[in-house]
Amino acid sequence: MSDLISTMDPSIVVDGKNSSFDTAHIAEVKAWLVSQFEAVGKDVPDFEYTPRSVAHLHSLATVSQAKTQAAGIVAADLRQKAVEYRSQAARIKEILENVGLAQENLSTNAVASVQVLANVANLLNIRDTEISSYLVAMGDISLRKTGVEEKRAKVQKESRVLLDYTRKAIARLTYLKRTLAHLEDDAANCEAQMIHWKTNLAIMLQKEQQYIQQYYNYKALLNRVGYTSDISHGVLVEMAEHREELEKKTKPILDTLRSYQDLPPDKALAALAIEEKRRQYAAAEKYLEDVLHSALATTE
Structure with a gap:
């Protein structure tokens, strides 16, 4: 399959026009694909090279190579540190054996205590078991604890304020619901009263028309009999x-x-x-x- 990739024509037609790929990018992409698939024991699948696919694969290859290089540097550093730690452990072990403090010569309680110290050192993320290192680590933890307690107190205060607001909001909501229910109960009575008022209003309008007509009739009658406003x-x-x-x-x-x-x-x-x-x-x-x-x- 790698031979197939190497024999593929790097020049194809895109949108009806001949577009030449960057041969260097294509070579880098091919090499990266071969290395990645060979690492898992598989062949590179057949696909068509396009400007978009080449650009995308080249970007992936660049990022992958950068991360691989960074991981290699970190791994080499960790291996170097491991070698140094093993060498230091061998020296410390030799010193302890020379002074009669080998592990087999220590009591069970001593071994357990040393193991506890080692575990605590790992938890505190310190490189040695010096008292100063423990004190510095404990001081750092105390500072962090103080900061956490301050944040916790602040959060509790805010929580109490929010709880108070929530209680007030619930009480207000209950009051509004009760008021709404009361208004809904009064709506029927108000509606009946409104109907009564509408009926009375219609009657009053009829009376108004009747009184207006009577007024004009009386006015015409007074005009016929010669009554004027001068006669008081x-x-x-x-x-x-x-x-x-x-x-x-x-x-x-x-x-x-x-x-x-x-x-x-x-x-x-x-x-x-x-x-x-x-x-x-x-x-x-x-x-x-x-x-x-x-x-x-x-x-x-």
Whole structure:
């Protein structure tokens, strides 16, 4: 398959135009693909090289090679450190054996204590078991613990504030729900009252139209009888009083005229009496007209 890749034509048609690939990039991509697939014991699959695929694969190859190189450097450093640690361990072991502190010569409790010290050193991420190293590590942990406690206190304070807000919000929500339920209960009564008011309003509108029509009818009637706005209530009262006075004055004349009906028929006397009473009645009517005209003139 690697032979197939090496014999593929690096020049293909893209969008109807000949596009020449960067041969250096193609070679790097081929070499990287071969190395990656051979590492897992597989052949490189057949595919078509395009500008897009070559660019993408070249980017992947560059990143992969950079990471592989970095990993190699780290691995070499770790191997070097491992060699140094093994060498140092061998020297320390030799020194301990020379002073009679070999592991087989120590008690079980001593071995357990040393193991605890080693485990604690690993947990504290220190390179040795010096007291100063432990103190520095413990101080760092104490500082971290203090920082964590401060953050925890701050978070607890914020949590209490949020809890208080939440309780108030729940109480407010409960109050709003209760108010909503109360308003919903009152809605039916209010709706019935609104219907009653609408009915009364319709009746009042009808009455209004009726009263307006009556007003225009009365106004037309007053216009027909000659009533004007100049005639006030006081004028009407005064005219009524004058009418009563005239009635009092004309009543004796009418009574006298009625008494003549019982007399024997004397045409000459009757004509004279009737003519006299007519003059008196005409004088009374003229007096009434004069009084009315004077009252109207006074009002104007």
